[in-house]
Amino acid sequence: MDELDLQIRNFLYRRFVETGQAPRTDDAAAEFGLPGEEAEAAFRRLHDAHALVLERDALEIRMLNPFSCVPSAWRVEAAGRTWFSNCAWDSFAVCAALHSDGRIESSCADCGEPLAVDVRDQEAVQRGYLFHVLVPARQWWDDIVFT
Amino acid sequence: MNLFRSEEHLERWLAGRDRGGLTSVDTVCELAHAWYADRLDPGWRPHTLEHNQAILDRLGLIGEFWQLG
Numbered sequence A: 001m002d003e004l005d006l007q008i009r010n011f012l013y014r015r016f017v018e019t020g021q022a023p024r025t026d027d028a029a030a031e032f033g034l035p036g037e038e039a040e041a042a043f044r045r046l047h048d049a050h051a052l053v054l055e056r057d058a059l060e061i062r063m064l065n066p067f068s069c070v071p072s073a074w075r076v077e078a079a080g081r082t083w084f085s086n087c088a089w090d091s092f093a094v095c096a097a098l099h100s101d102g103r104i105e106s107s108c109a110d111c112g113e114p115l116a117v118d119v120r121d122q123e124a125v126q127r128g129y130l131f132h133v134l135v136p137a138r139q140w141w142d143d144i145v146f147t
Numbered sequence B: 001m002n003l004f005r006s007e008e009h010l011e012r013w014l015a016g017r018d019r020g021g022l023t024s025v026d027t028v029c030e031l032a033h034a035w036y037a038d039r040l041d042p043g044w045r046p047h048t049l050e051h052n053q054a055i056l057d058r059l060g061l062i063g064e065f066w067q068l069g
Helices: A002-017 A025-032 A036-048 A088-098 B009-013 B027-037 B049-057
Strands: A061-064 A074-078 A082-085 A102-107 A115-118 A130-133 B003-005 B021-024
Touching: A002 A025, A002 A061, A025 A036, A061 A115, A061 B027, A074 A088, A088 A102, A088 A115, A088 A130, A088 B027, A115 B027, A130 B009, A130 B027, B003 B009, B021 B027, B027 B049
Parallel strands: none
Antiparallel strands: A074 A082, A074 A102, A102 A115, A130 B003, A130 B021
């Protein structure tokens, strides 16, 4: 990842946290004075580097991990806002990235009953739940949406 | 990457499939903070595989399943 891509990546995260909206390629082009096609190429490189996740069929950001840029089954209240994340791990990571306490709301993957976990001082308050990942670590990025 | 109310719920959801990686909410919370606390830092740099593997190892997430590379 070269220095410009790193700056673009940092801008995308910063803008998302400020606005709650996924930045678009033309936002990056305007910020850095780039032709549109160069901003589009940067988005693709950042996707390939796993620095963000694009939608399968569009040059739009789906994930700025741990944040989900689209509504999901994982809701996190943190730093005075409501966020969506991509999975159980990312829900805790939203609190970590924001350096904030928070509350995670989702449901048991089996029965669908609601569950909630509060995070206080970087620790989970409700400790009775289990975390499970089906896909081995080496394959997490083969299909990150499924993972 | 999911949460379950209990092992009974996990086994029912697996429906005969092998378990993957299983750990406590405590551990995944600690994992998330170790892995993502720098994510919004202005000076963020990508973690190396070795850096992230060391996080997993430190938390006892070891064995073939948890190998990143």
